[in-house]
Amino acid sequence: MSANAPAPLNSEDLACFVCVAGTGSISRAALEQGADQSTVSRQIARLEANLDTRLFHRTGRGMILTESGQTLLGYARQVSATLAEAREAIRASTAQGPAQLIIAAQPTIANTAFASIGTAVKQRFPATRVRFVEGLASPLLGWLAAGEVDVALIYLPDQHGALKVDVLLEEDLTLVTPTSWGHIGPTFRCASLDEVPLILPSTGHGLRVLAENLVARAGKSLKMAMECDASNTVSMRLVEDGCGATLLPFAAVADRVAQGRLRCARLVEPVVTRQVALATARNRPPVPELWDIMQTVRQSVRNTVMSGAWPGARLV
Template sequence: MSSLNSDDLACFVCVANTQSISRAALELGADQSTVSRQITRLEAALDTRLFHRSGRGVVLTEAGATLLGYARQVAATLSEARAAMRASSAQGPAQLVIAAQPTIANTAFAAIGTALKERYPATKLRFVEGLASPILSWLAAGDIDVALLYLPEQQGALKVDVLLEEDLTLVTPASWSHVGPTFQARRLGEVPLILPSTNSGLRMLAEALATRVGITLNMAMECDASNAVSMRLVEDGCGATLLPFAAVADRVAQGRLHSARLIDPVVTRQVAVATARNRPAVAELWDVMQTVRQSVRKTVMSGAWPGARLI
């Protein structure tokens, strides 16, 4: 015996209400042959005739009249379920934890928090800042729900949605008047650099760039502290660093630092919103991700994420 399905039952109710295959087809936006097949399939599943057919339309059999009561109960239950799901979606998850790397967090968290609180006022939001490696571990362990991070080389355990890309810039003391608005990447070996240690994504990117252009990085010092500490070291003349323009825009505007876009080649990093493949998703995650994406898009389009380009 074939199994029943809600689509066939909904079609049956429509035919019973209109007492016509053709009128039911018009209401359902289907052709008559499709409606006839659904009724035939339902009759085969129940092993009984549901309608008496004539040139003037269709009339329920006794079995059909019995089924109509149950079919209407099913339709009502499905309608209640859809309403309950919509209400749940509107309320949002009970708690949502979002992590980001420091530059991204500083630029995006305020706008994302505002958008999510407006969309889900009852949701408890928690924002976490961290480097790429801990963030990936937190995602895998289920300690966070969503991450905003620079796209890692290996993405096997992640579901990612790329949001934007940024050019990497050479950030120098404001007093380095010999550095212009752009700087050739192949000349980075001439610059004393302040970068994180080798387990950092930024350091690995810098090392890969050096290999690509055939130079050796001139490391003045390593700094695994925040970007703010690295920028203070640069301000004090200890060397230069590599950061996206958004990280230093305020200090450049204040005349405390100088930023030069890397060229020959241009060096870019992509920012993505990510979730873990091996963890169960929080409720309404798709809608949460859309809200995050829209918030980031508005931030970039407003100019509040300097140097970013939407993808």
């Protein structure tokens, strides 16, 4: 823009102009806009300077539009109407939520929480297409970082600096055994885990690392029966068939324990607790209405725990 070019018109100045034209008075326009009379006067003066013309005749009866003012009024009203329409369109769009929402979770959490979360999110955002994804911890964190999922429910890792997390609940880890293992009581000491043939994911998986750390405290190592990177359902079936024991939260096995297909013992000395958190990536722009989405998911999880449908879980 050259040094002599007029400054661009300001939408606030135009709105002020429309108000003065409508009220016919600087003082009444100032009152309507909640502004000082001097501020309104400066806005009108700025408009007149930018357009290089008088917009009002100042008379004892108030502010009367000049011919130039009459011409500007029509355009100014169009601008005000367009801006109001834009604000309403944006408000309506954000109220509907995102066009698509991808929610991921680790398998145990997904099995317990996805149904109620899906119902709650669709009630709140009926126009949003919801997609659920299940995955183990390492790939799930990668999906978050890459923006392939919007929100994830995870067992809180030790290092989570790249994540924004909202801890929802905690649950104890249990030793899950075949029903034939009558020598296992309602609790089991972590220091004795080295004596149990375990079915766990391969090295590097969060649950495997946790188990290795528990026995390492006693200077021991795990006694692996087999490695299973398949679903928890497969691991539980292997335990049912007597291939070994595994470690899972009670919610994952509650139905099979009630049916007499499995047994479980709470790990003690120490009690092993894992926290479930709602996570988003720090390096990704948030989806529309993210705060509302997070609150909807949080309340859904809270309702699930309070109803007893997430056995063994405690709200944080």
